[in-house]
Amino acid sequence: MIVEIFLSKLSSVKSLLRFKTVCKSWNTIISDPIFVRNHLENSLNNLFPSTKRPRMEGGYPFFKVEGRQFRAANAVPVLATNSKYNRYETILCECNSILLLSISRFDYRKTHLLWNPSTWRDI
């Protein structure tokens, strides 16, 4: 079904949830647990900040879902600065569900990042 292909390629969950309002059949597709899982696994932005420190120096990793398992993400593409991160130092604060993260770059310099967990993206 072609519509399902478009929907599976939407990068933000926000758009997906909004499009539940389009009609009943779209709501059914978008609510289907298999669709949801596939969307999450295929999403480039399938990333979660973890709060449990693993055996990794210099911060907490981002995790991504792959084949129903969580794995540490190698690199997190950050749109705003066009650079890559693979871990964050701390969650500094939270406001309206947006997290302010302190980030260590690959060159060990520190910076800050606003992270939207519901779209898995920096803003």
Place this chain on the structure above:
Amino acid sequence: MAAETGTPTTLTLKSNDDELFSVAESAAILSVTIRNMVEDGCAGGVIPLDNVDGKTLASVITYMNGISAIPADEEKKKSYRDKFLSDKDFETLADMVLAANYLNMSCLMDAVSAKIAQVMEKKSVGWVRRKFGIENDYTPEEEAAVKEEHKWTFEGVETDDDN
């Protein structure tokens, strides 16, 4: 296949509005539908493509020629696809995705559907219904309930225009 003559084989494709197009077999077989016809030996005369109109087929052939001229370099192919799709409007993309599906061209199908998703991303529900020709089958009460459940997703949406 005319391997013995040494000249590239050309196929003739016919759109559903009776336009004829010549295309190199090597480019046309990007379509699995056409490749199967060639392999089954039924691509000798004119190949009728009943689900594709002339305007869309011309575009698809431009893509076939362009992408098959690029050597096996995924980066270059990707940038060709991005450029090829960059100036296409929604109606053209919608026609192309149906054509790519019918012609069984997975690379074009993937690229066009990703582009359509990208276009849809910030669009309103009204825009989507209009562009996809979808009738709203919710009662006003049901629609309000679904909307209420995901209220935050309606923030920052583009105004309901035709673009």
